[in-house]
Amino acid sequence: MEETEIKQTWQQKLLFYTTAFFVLLGIFSLFSFLFLVPFVIDPAFTTIFMEFDEEAAFCVTSRIDRRLGASNCSWTSCREGCTKDIYDCTQIFVNYKILSNHTNTSLSISRPTTTAVAFPYEEEDILEEEDYNNNEDSEWDFVEAKLLPNVKGCGYPPMLNCTNFLKSYKELGTNFSCYYSRIKPSMVISHLDMWQVYMNLVYAMAIPIPSFIISVIYLTIAYFKIYKEDEDEAPLKKNAEAIDMEGESAFREDLASFGHHFKVAMVDEISRDSLVDGVINNSVSIGGNIAAKTMTTSISTTGGPVADI
Incomplete structure (x- = not known):
């Protein structure tokens, strides 16, 4: 039996590409933050704390x-x-x-x-x-x-x-x-440029950290809400399809069984009709023969008034 290709709807495609985007965004934001810590964030904080x-x-x-x-x-x-x-x-x-x-x-x-x-x-x-x-x-x-x-x-x-x-x-x-x-x-x-130090610190923290947090929030919601609901609905759909297939199969079997029983009933009815007609014909012929024989016997064997008649 050949497997039928399941076509995705535009909602499913949109969900897939959105999830892939947030996965990549979370990965890149995390690695960029780890890269910026020793080169930008730590020097900026140290410069501020040293109070130049x-x-x-x-x-x-x-x-x-x-x-x-x-x-x-x-x-x-x-x-x-x-x-x-x-x-x-x-x-x-x-x-x-x-x-x-x-x-x-x-x-x-x-x-x-x-x-x-x-x-x-x-x-x-x-x-x-x-x-x-x-x-x-x-x-x-x-x-x-x-x-x-x-x-x-x-x-x-x-x-x-x-x-x-x-x-x-x-x-x-x-x-x-x-x-x-x-x-x-x-x-x-x-x-020393304190304005540039503050700006570097803001850029290094205001972009990767919120991006990572947003990615984690979306992926958490997607996992526990969207995909979980799809997984829960999938068995129901499968069961409904199975029930429909079973119902259709049962209907076909019932229809085939009805046709078979109908044919058998028709054959039985025809057989009964043929048997009844044969019995009636036989009865008629047998009765006629008996009557003829009786009449012949009566005429030939009895005397007296009956014979005169």
Whole structure:
């Protein structure tokens, strides 16, 4: 028996393509969110929590260290690739001065006349707050701060080119605008755009997260409502079709049985009619013969008045 091809209605096709769309949307939104967490979301939150002063300070490059080996490179001023292991690092230290009343100062001034105090590398992170507070009478508000391009100190071309970054800031006495952290004054970044930071955070979270939530809600409703109802209605339809087929088959069987019984009845009726006609004819013929014989016998054997008649 050949299987008949079931044609889908336009509602079923629409439901299929809608479900496929939301499945793909959920998958892509989830993977995009996981991709954006280390590259956009985490740096944006860290930049906000570090509370960088949006008013630029005045920075001057005070020391450059070039180190080799993973054990010696606990940090680097610029790293192309945030997950890349560091074996060759260039560490740039700067002195910065917070501009009084946030007034602008020309960055084309000459190299400072005072010599910055250089701490040993092992002690560079010790007493950072004391160094910051005890420089009130000094030319600098903080000495030997770590210079980074951003809060993570890493990025990818073309947004961040470490070669160009190092060329711009590695020369001793280079002066430029910088932004220091109120939470960690030993950290200084060369570029800061808080509006762009907030926008990146909004874009990275406002698009993938709602898309994923909407996809999950639709797929849940589709599974427990739409497809579940179709599955529940399918046996009923099958049973109805089976009942219709059984009823039709039973009707055909009853019709065939009726025809058979009708034929048998007709044959029986014809047989009975033939039998009755035969009996009647036989009875008539037998009765006539008997009467003839009786009459003949009566005439030939009896005498007297009967014979005269």
